[in-house]
Amino acid sequence: MVTMPMPSTISESSSDAADYVELKRENFYNLLQKSNVLELIAEETLQQLVEVSDECSSEGWDGANAKPVSEEVLQCAVRFLCSFSVRIEDPEVGAEPDGSITLEWYRSPNKVISISINPDGWVYWAALIGTSRRHGADYAMMGISDDLLKIILQVTGGN
């Protein structure tokens, strides 16, 4: 996956930073187009992933002490989404102040599941389904577990 050295002039001007982000985005897409990722994940989801990593790439992006979303987390999120054994509706992509990328499937305030792809390589999830509360953790490299997939399908109504 994309591992680019930061240009030495990155801190010198904001236009350099913008150029770097654009270059990173182009590289990311070029790489995905050469792979079969686009067959496994919707392009809109990939776009959201790249946008989130761009928007949240600096320290304190939340106005407080937020950690940046790293390229490793972005790669981890792509790998995790590629591991889905069935095609389900696209999640909403977001970010948390601890540097995680989030994937959310939402029907209503009490029918929702949020999954965090964490910088530590773990996937943490929590779900509200009516009066039921479920949460847990899986190792991201193992892909999505059957249990977690079932819960997403419960939320989306796909089971």
Added chain:
Amino acid sequence: MNGSVAPDELLARYITSSRWFRKQDQTVKQDAFIPPENPLELSVTRHVNLTENDIWSIGRGIARRISRTLHGRADVETGHVIAQRLSVVLQPVPDNPNHANIVGWPLEKDARKMCALEIAMAARFVDNPEAGAQTP
């Protein structure tokens, strides 16, 4: 600094990411209520003794400092935070005497997400009336 916050006091969490709320029904995502790590503290502003204009003014100041758009704020009663076995501690800062932190988060991330989901469900999104006029 220590201090107590009444359960019926409103807390504002400023929304500086368009991905922290759902545009379709103007509800708040749990992402907005996940604390950064080291330390596990979530920054909020108490409404007490502030006018609506004061609350927005503080939020605009924060957004300006980080060159981002202030999309709105998530208001939640302190009681909903306490119900998750979390605490609100006063932490005034020079440009925001009403600043406070939500502390006492579980060490396990999935348990933190559960707390954040519950708080987000109880929160109310308030649109920034000047959001359209901002240039981040």
